[in-house]
Amino acid sequence: MALAACAGLPRPATVQGHWMAGNWYTFWFTGAAIYAFTAALIVYSVARWRKRSDRPAVQLADNFLIEIVGVLIPLALVLGLFFMLTWPLENKVDRLVATPDVTVNVTAFRWSWQFAYPGHDIRILGTPTTEPQLVLPAGETVQINLSSIDVDHAFWIPAFLYKKDAIPGYVNRFDINPDRIGQYWGECAEFCGLQHARMHFTVRVLARDQFARWLASHGKLALR
Amino acid sequence: MSITAAPPIRIEPSAPRLIKHGIVSWLCATDHKRIGLLYMSTAFFFFILAGLLSLVMRTQLAQPNGTFVDAHVYNQVFTLHGTAMIFLFVAPFGFGLANYLIPLQIGGPDMIFPRLNAVSYWFFLFGGITVFSGLAAQGGGASAGWFAYAPLSGIQISSGAGQDLWLIGLLMTSVSSIMTGINFITTTLLYRAPGMTMWRLPIFTWEMLATSLMILMAFPPLATCFILLLVDRRMGGHIYDPTMGGSAILYQHLFWFFGHPEVYIMILPYFGVITEVITTFSGKPTFGYFGLVLSSWAIATLSMSVWAHHMFTTGAVTNPFFAGMSFLIGVATGIKFWNWIGTMWQGAIRLTTPMLFALGFLFNFLFGGVTGMMVASPPIDFHAEDSYFLVSHFHYVLGGGSMFAIFAAIYFWFPKVFGVMLSEKLGKISFWLMFVGFNATFFPMIFLGMWGMPRRVYTYPNFPGWGDLNFIASAGAAVMSLAVIIFLVNVYVSSLRHVGKMADNPWDGYSLEWATSSPPPEHNFEWLPPIRSFRPAFDMRHPELASQAKDYEKRAMRKFKEGKIT
Incomplete structure (x- = not known):
């Protein structure tokens, strides 16, 4: 350490x-x-x-x-x-698993993010001034479907040591397995214009049961 | 294929210039030395401009939530800084140096296509002016980054004429580079003096030959990439528009298919400079001449198969292939380090200013190489890509590498070009300030990147430590500016000093340019020394040592016949 x-x-x-x-x-x-x-x-x-002297160099x-x-x-x-x-x-x-525990559709746009949980009627939409929060369970396999509606962006969570580009025209899919409960921050890593520097979001990793309650409340459960 | 059967080429000196002095003589210049000087001074002027832009950035980023400039200005500034440093300084300075040196090093009277050479220069100058003129356009200059990824650089988002001027300006410099590449290749192959065989070419000329071939491979895709973007922007095309069936990733492929060879176009000439400087100041023949030449060709070849390591996070390319190829380039570059150290080993090393800059290059470039191996590995790049780790990495390669080599070259060849020595005292002060300032600026960025600071941000939140490291980086930039100011003072003060006639070979250099007068006459050589090895000027001055070093060509042929080299 x-x-x-x-x-x-x-x-x-x-x-x-x-x-x-x-x-x-x-x-x-x-x-x-x-x-x-x-x-x-x-x-x-x-x-x-x-x-230092007249010693000749060895040729x-x-x-x-x-x-x-x-x-x-x-x-x-x-x-x-x-x-x-x-x-x-x-x-x-x-590597991608065939049946992930949770799927999140992440959509990048100028200059914030939308996190949608298919099947749970949850859509979290941010703006450059109000950071959206991505909520994930610890100990489960999360599949992210990453896309962009305008220009190239990149989805980067430094604490996950991972980023992936969000490029218009196709969906990038990847799996992550969060294993530490806590709050982290994320940002856009690909230059996308004027407010690229403000394209932040936060990530909240919850224990499995707490995440299930949050999902069941359609994202209404207040997270403290 | 019989090369020996070809008829010998007769070199006829062109008519002497009619107008020898004044501005008209420079406007009409076709002499390679004048064009080389025009190239280098123009490139250095763009370096000063781009350096001033970097000071704007470092001032803005010195503190969290900086308010020195706003986002729109900052985005134009970093776009122009990158564009100018890459397209208008580091690469063209190498072309200028090669323009000046190649004919001298091979014993030729001029470049083989002098008028094409002049056209290249004027395209480069007006291309650069066109790029900068975008600042005067409505909505400001280009602000989509030096890479100008579509669709960000498309008409819907970057609607101003600044982006068009940027594209047109860079198209002009691309055409200029292609013409220059053709000229370098043809000149090197066909304009060599009697006795100057290929295996006696100075390493710098070899490096330029490999560079020129990369230019011919890399710049046409760039021109294609930009022309297609212009079609999208101004003629209603949808080539890069995914909403109409186009492809955004296509832009990245075309751009980086140019972009990665371009990285080597910006470093190979300077590998040549460093080899010349280290060889001269070690008083030895270059160690492992063959290895150095072959490693350059290995780099030039591999450079065509590594472009997608800029796209590891796109999810659209086969990462392991491009990672493996990039790793191999590390081996080819390692050979050069090995041979540079071998050249210094058992030498008689003189620590002059050019040699100090060459040693600074070695330490900085080595660091850039090690971090380069890291980001060539996709699982590391997933974190490092587009972070300040990357900013640090490529500045160590291009700033600590190429820029230090440029200063080494200026100090080394200044007496040859102008017949005046630069002050060694001021030169050494300038070197130490630059070395300390450079490392203070870019070493902290390694950690900023690891902690998660992304590139191309005009501001950043007040996270613990971020402000401190950014402040150190900004202070380092100030120290570097001081070093550049001292350099400019040095040039001014030294050029005032009247020293009488300059010696032909003040540094005890080995290659052919040191056998002519300083500055060289209009047609380069009044007479040529016999060329019996790859260091004719050294052999002429040290006949007693000449016999010790074996001629590479003979040695190589013998080894070849004995079956040691296949």
Whole structure:
């Protein structure tokens, strides 16, 4: 946790978010190690071989072995990261279940959001000055159907470490499994014109029974 | 295919200029050195404008809920900042540098199509003016971002003429770039001096050859993309209009099919600059010349297959393919770092101002590369995309990378171009201010992005820590401006100093441009040294060392015959 605080990601609030945070830190610390190694080599070369006398430079132009090592090590590293982390995780995050517990239709427009719960007669509509609230259950699979009615937007909840574009003309579908009760904030991440900066919303993750009561009240139940 | 059977090309010097001085001589200039200077000074002027725009942004964002400018002004400012930096500064400055250097480095008298070269420059200048003239249009300049995604940039939403002028201006610079690319390729292939074989070309010229090929691949799709948008806007088309059966995602594909090679068009020339600077100030031959050349071609090739990593969150592309291809580019770039370090290893390193800027490039670009590997991985990009993490990443690559290399190039070639050395003292002060200011500006943005600050926002709420980090970033921008001011003072003060005749080769450079006078005569060379390796000017000055470094060409041929390279 101390490491996480130092690296600065928000604490993940979904199952997928935990996977992606782990992946993030693997890359982050691998990258830090690569940076440290390469920077140390540069600093050493400059400090060690700075011209101080008439000592001539060694006129070495190439060394096939060293050069091929400089290709193979990075190649092995990126292939390893790609086949062991990136690709499998991408597939896990993108997986869709056939029967989600809850479905929410999210519609982006200039410059706010509408959250609709099909089958429950709930529509939550925001404006640039009044943020809409997306209500989700913890411990269940939520499927989001994301679309836009005007220009490109992107639906981003930093605590979920996830965003998806809302593009007019087709519906983007993805699953999230919130696992931490609490209130989070979300925003539009794709530039969409004048009030792009004000396109905020909040997310409320409720316990399963409380969410069921909220659904049954058609969204009228006051959330405190 | 027999190349050797082709008849030799005779280089006939064109008639000397009739008008040698005054503004008319610049308006009529077809000499590659003059056009190169026009290109570089115009690009630098746009850099100053775009830099001033960035100060407006940093002032607005210095505090939460800033009120320095309103949303409409801010959106125009960031659109123009990005457009000018990318289309009017970083790429064209490289073209200007190449215009100046390629004929000198290959021992040719001029570019092969001098008039086409002049046309390229004037298209570039008027394209840039057209983009900026949008500010005077009713409703203000373009405000849909440098990427101008449709339908946001469509007529229904961006109804002003500013957007049209932006599109037309950039179409002109696209045409200019295509003509320049053709000129560079043809010149490099056909105008080389006797003895200057392909495997003796300086790395900068090699990088420009790869860059030019990418220009020919990337700019036609951009022109297509913009022309179709103009058809939508002014001729009633519905190509990008999903409500009438068009496709919004098509715009992104066309734009990024240009946009990603463009990223390498903006960095490959500067890889060349850095290689030249490090090689010269290490007093050694470039380590791993073959590797550097081949890695550039690998980057140029792979650059055509990574565009959709800008679209990982669209849900419309096959993410793993584009992620894998992007990772491979990281390997090709890693080779360059390896070889730059190899060039410094066991050298005799002189820490001059250009070398300091080159080292600054290495540290900054390395950071941009590491964050680049992160965002090339879709599960990371799902969080980082369109956040300040991305802003930090690409500024480390384009600002900390290309911009630092541009300053290295200016300090390095200034004595060759003007016959005057820039002050080393002021240069080093300027470097340290720029290095500190740059990192103060863009390092905090990594964390802002991770905490969730999106890009292209004119204001942000008062979340804990956001105001502080943004304030540090704004302070860093002020320090960077100071560095640029000191640079301009340096140019002014140094150019006043009368130093008599400048030495041909003040830095002990290795490539052919250092064998002619400073500044070079109208037709570049009164005479040419024998070209027996890839560093003729070095061999001429250090005949005792020349025999130590083996000729790449012979060495490569031997290895090839022995079956070590296939």
